[in-house]
Amino acid sequence: MRPHLVLATTAVLLLSGCGADGTAPAGGGTAATPSTAAAQEEPVRIRLTIGHQEATGTLHDNPAARDLVSLLPLTVPMSDLLGREKPGPLPRALAGDVEPVFTYRIGQIAYWPPGRDLFVVYDGDGLQAPGPGLVPLGTVDSGLDVVAAAGADFDMTIAVLD
Numbered sequence: 001m002r003p004h005l006v007l008a009t010t011a012v013l014l015l016s017g018c019g020a021d022g023t024a025p026a027g028g029g030t031a032a033t034p035s036t037a038a039a040q041e042e043p044v045r046i047r048l049t050i051g052h053q054e055a056t057g058t059l060h061d062n063p064a065a066r067d068l069v070s071l072l073p074l075t076v077p078m079s080d081l082l083g084r085e086k087p088g089p090l091p092r093a094l095a096g097d098v099e100p101v102f103t104y105r106i107g108q109i110a111y112w113p114p115g116r117d118l119f120v121v122y123d124g125d126g127l128q129a130p131g132p133g134l135v136p137l138g139t140v141d142s143g144l145d146v147v148a149a150a151g152a153d154f155d156m157t158i159a160v161l162d
Contacts, residue, residue, distance in 0.1 A: 063096020098134025
């Protein structure tokens with residue numbers, strides 16, 4: 001066999017999770033990759049508290065959502081914008097490169113980078129979001145009506161759900 005064919009064959013076997021002799025690694029199965037390990041992490045569930053009422057949500061597994069978790073628990077002064085969302089400024093910008101989305105979805109928890117605002121969408125499903133787009137952070141799973149009915153000015157505490 002030619003040397004370059006031996007190297008190419010060995011590379012293919014190693015990348016497919018096999019040893020140079022074509023057998024599976026010790027313990028069976030294939031070698032774990034970092035993306036596989038990350039996909040197996042439990043989702044982060046959060047509690048949104050407004051007064052004595054609560055909503056719950058689930059954060060996405062992305063860098064910006066993980067950075068938000070590093071700030072929790074956190075109380076954010078919220079307001080109402082255009083009868084469709086409740087925004088509030090975070091104490092600092094969220095880090096992490098995340099592909100933006102350009103459509104509002106009811107129940108969406110997102111981040112607006114130009115204003116450092118976290119917001120919850122409660123109406124206007126499918127409306128187009130302006131550039132630079134929205135950074136998706138998660139979704140409200142229950143209690144969206146609590147957020148929607150909170151009024152124009154209120155405090156919302158966000159904490160990891162125990």
